[in-house]
Amino acid sequence: MATRAPLDFRQHLEVETPEHVVLDYEIAGLGSRALAAIIDTLILIGWSMALLVVFALLSFQFEDWAGAIFTLVYFASLWGYFAFFEGLRNGQTPGKRRLGIRVVRDTGHPVTFGSAAVRNLIRAADFLPPPYLIGGILVALHPRAKRLGDLVAGTVVVRDRPTEVADQPAGISDASVEVGVPELGDDEFRLLREFSERASALAPEVRQRLATRLAEKFADHYPNRAASPESFLADLYRDELARRRGRFGARGEPRATERRGQATVAERMAARKTERWQTFQSMADRAAREGLDSFNARELPDFAARYREVAADLARARTYRADSSTLARLERLVVSGHNALYRDERNSINRIWQVVMRECPAAVVQARRYVLIAFLAFAVPAVAGFLLLKERPALADELLPDVMLERAQAGASRIGQGKGYVEVEARQRPMIASSIITNNITVAFYCFAGGIFAGVGSLVLLAYNGLSIGAISAHFANVGLLGYLWSFIVGHGVLELFAIWVAGAAGFLLGRALIAPGDLTRADALVLNGRLAVRMIGAVIVLLMIAGTIEGFVSTSEGGVALRVGVSTVSALFLLLYLANGALWLRSQGRRAAELGTIRPAESSAS
Numbered sequence: 001m002a003t004r005a006p007l008d009f010r011q012h013l014e015v016e017t018p019e020h021v022v023l024d025y026e027i028a029g030l031g032s033r034a035l036a037a038i039i040d041t042l043i044l045i046g047w048s049m050a051l052l053v054v055f056a057l058l059s060f061q062f063e064d065w066a067g068a069i070f071t072l073v074y075f076a077s078l079w080g081y082f083a084f085f086e087g088l089r090n091g092q093t094p095g096k097r098r099l100g101i102r103v104v105r106d107t108g109h110p111v112t113f114g115s116a117a118v119r120n121l122i123r124a125a126d127f128l129p130p131p132y133l134i135g136g137i138l139v140a141l142h143p144r145a146k147r148l149g150d151l152v153a154g155t156v157v158v159r160d161r162p163t164e165v166a167d168q169p170a171g172i173s174d175a176s177v178e179v180g181v182p183e184l185g186d187d188e189f190r191l192l193r194e195f196s197e198r199a200s201a202l203a204p205e206v207r208q209r210l211a212t213r214l215a216e217k218f219a220d221h222y223p224n225r226a227a228s229p230e231s232f233l234a235d236l237y238r239d240e241l242a243r244r245r246g247r248f249g250a251r252g253e254p255r256a257t258e259r260r261g262q263a264t265v266a267e268r269m270a271a272r273k274t275e276r277w278q279t280f281q282s283m284a285d286r287a288a289r290e291g292l293d294s295f296n297a298r299e300l301p302d303f304a305a306r307y308r309e310v311a312a313d314l315a316r317a318r319t320y321r322a323d324s325s326t327l328a329r330l331e332r333l334v335v336s337g338h339n340a341l342y343r344d345e346r347n348s349i350n351r352i353w354q355v356v357m358r359e360c361p362a363a364v365v366q367a368r369r370y371v372l373i374a375f376l377a378f379a380v381p382a383v384a385g386f387l388l389l390k391e392r393p394a395l396a397d398e399l400l401p402d403v404m405l406e407r408a409q410a411g412a413s414r415i416g417q418g419k420g421y422v423e424v425e426a427r428q429r430p431m432i433a434s435s436i437i438t439n440n441i442t443v444a445f446y447c448f449a450g451g452i453f454a455g456v457g458s459l460v461l462l463a464y465n466g467l468s469i470g471a472i473s474a475h476f477a478n479v480g481l482l483g484y485l486w487s488f489i490v491g492h493g494v495l496e497l498f499a500i501w502v503a504g505a506a507g508f509l510l511g512r513a514l515i516a517p518g519d520l521t522r523a524d525a526l527v528l529n530g531r532l533a534v535r536m537i538g539a540v541i542v543l544l545m546i547a548g549t550i551e552g553f554v555s556t557s558e559g560g561v562a563l564r565v566g567v568s569t570v571s572a573l574f575l576l577l578y579l580a581n582g583a584l585w586l587r588s589q590g591r592r593a594a595e596l597g598t599i600r601p602a603e604s605s606a607s
Contacts, residue, residue, distance in 0.1 A: 030140050192214070208230070284336035374458070385467040433551065
């Protein structure tokens with residue numbers, strides 16, 4: 001009676017490599033991802049406490065700047081931890097590495113920094129409602145265990161625990177040594193090999209119990225054996241592996257000649273290739289840790305050649321129907337080589353400069369229609385709020401926060417004293433600037449992430465901020481202090497407001513992909529729009545850092561309106577030049593694509 005194979009509920013992702021070998025990734029489930037996130041969170045907590053101690057000590061000597069720097073570093077750590085490790089450490093945070101999982105793109109290629117960034121910016125939406133309900137439900141139900149961030153980035157989390165390749169057993173150094181024909185059947189040898197390769201990872205009592213049972217299985221055929229079951233099995237595995245590597249390895253065994261054929265060929269190949277696979281695994285591990293730049297001119301071609309050899313071995317092993325452990329080992333090796341050879345190594349300073357100064361503003365120019373829509377989503381409520389409170393001033397007590405009412409009430413007194421809307425001492429300005437930068441960037445991130453909900457989240461945040469500014473401006477106008485308020489805003493407002501509109505436009509790109517993907521599938525539209533959107537967010541970060549610095553150091557100073565208008569003019573000029581630089585780069589890319597398009601037909605016809 002045939003036994004039914006156990007049900008396998010694991011999810012898989014199959015990817016064909018350029019070498020025409022199909023890689024089978026096992027997708028990581030909710031449990032391993034949650035545990036990895038817990039480990040990473042604990043690391044972040046430890047890092048934050050260490051930062052706090054360091055900056056507390058520094059504050060005794062650098063009181064004005066220590067708190068400001070701590071705020072910025074803590075903010076960058078909180079938002080950048082996952083993106084940094086996943087983008088620059090081949091898809092693995094320390095928690096993911098500990099659990100043996102990694103982030104890869106849907107194509108099987110290593111995740112890029114841009115994909116890692118957009119994946120983790122959307123974490124703000126996955127976290128809702130706390131703690132992580134939307135993300136957890138999607139990981140549990142999606143066919144590829146994707147949360148919202150994975151959908152936008154085009155990524156998937158897979159298991160990456162490497163299958164250890166056993167070291168060459170002592171006493172086997174030359175495959176040509178004559179040691180006779182194999183004595184064990186393929187199933188018996190497979191069982192022996194799996195025990196030998198995994199024994200070191202087992203608890204001592206478990207290893208002893210399994211060794212005793214396995215030794216009893218072979219006891220009738222080997223009456224003269226070592227007293228220790230583990231020693232007996234180690235000697236038997238060494239001798240049998242040597243037999244299978246010899247020239248009689250394909251003959252099968254005396255007691256089970258009917259088992260010769262494909263399985264025997266696969267077993268012999270595994271026995272012969274063990275040492276080469278182990279060497280390649282060491283090279284792949286080195287590439288994962290240090291990158292391909294760590295290889296010299298001789299090692300790099302050797303690594304590529306060994307990768308092609310291992311890929312061919314995997315294809316042969318599948319043809320010969322090798323056992324599952326051999327296939328799993330080879331798949332892990334090919335995946336390791338594939339990740340090393342096809343990863344994006346362009347993380348130089350020049351590359352970062354090009355992204356920040358050219359590609360990010362170019363993305364804003366490309367999405368200018370969405371920026372215009374975001375501006376209208378902000379401006380219409382702002383005008384409505386202004387007109388509403390101008391007509392009904394009494395609503396201010398119900399609609400505006402108490403702090404704004406108090407500032408409006410104190411405005412006349414401050415003007416009489418020759419003070420501006422907000423003025424702080426010079427030593428407090430670094431902390432004010434860092435707090436403003438982190439707060440504004442956080443708002444921009446949430447405005448972008450809210451776009452994943454069909455654009456509604458971005459629309460609500462833009463409309464709310466516009467309504468607030470309009471209503472506050474109307475209230476100050478009603479008490480004759482509109483100029484007093486806007487003399488404060490004018491210095492930093494150009495960059496700050498434009499950045500919020502760009503963040504909302506990036507969110508609208510995500511909403512457009514869901515509502516009207518066009519000829520693309522929603523999944524493909526999300527990924528393509530997400531790539532453009534994350535560059536827009538890069539521009540937002542640049543603009544908000546400058547705007548926050550202006551607000552913290554200029555808008556809160558005793559400088560007059562003329563100074564702030566001058567700063568505003570310079571910032572507006574910078575914005576125009578920044579966008580113009582992106583437009584020029586975008587045009588140059590278009591010309592390059594057109595030139596390539598005209599060259600290709602000529603080349604094809606000539607060939």
